[in-house]
Amino acid sequence: MTAIRDHFGVHASALVLRNERNELLASNIANAATPHFKARDIDFGAELNRRIGEGGNLATSNSRHFNVGGTMQGGVGYRDPVNSSLDGNTVELSVEQMEFSENTVRYQASLTLLNRKISGLAQAIKGE
Template structure:
């Protein structure tokens, strides 16, 4: 028997990861003029797999400890196309495009999550 958590967990995890990715991308943009700053990003697919328990290590019982989950998990350094002389790897056009795309995907995920919750509410009420 599946619970409500099982029904919405993918979208909830994706929403949290999208928010976290927006914060990382915003940090890149804010540090565009910082000498030596290395642009970072989140490998979204890998991070979502880990959040869902997909991969080599899985907690198969509620009493098992969760593995990983640290704040920097899934964080990777972005490979830039045009390195700056001061060592900064932020490319504003790339960061702005990634931020915009991630924001749109965040909104889409939020819409899907709201629809799932609305559907569950209707099922609970018997509509």
């Protein structure tokens, strides 16, 4: 028997991570005028792979094999600005707004997919 969590798959993890990313991006936007504030973001793909247990280093069977994959650390990092600010703030409002909008659309897509899966489970439970 599979757990309900297994039925939701990657979409549940993606939804949580998208929410965390939205909070970071909103914080960046809110601090656009704060001197010395450093814009932060999540490498979504790397962090999602880390959370679902994929994307790690490939196993090697010999000490002469090259270590391939998984060299990038997930989690929160700092965004490198294209145009530096004189007050040390690295928030570029247009970039943050675009990233926030894109992340929100993807959050909604993940939510829609989860809702469809939940509806399918409800129908299966009811025997429809």
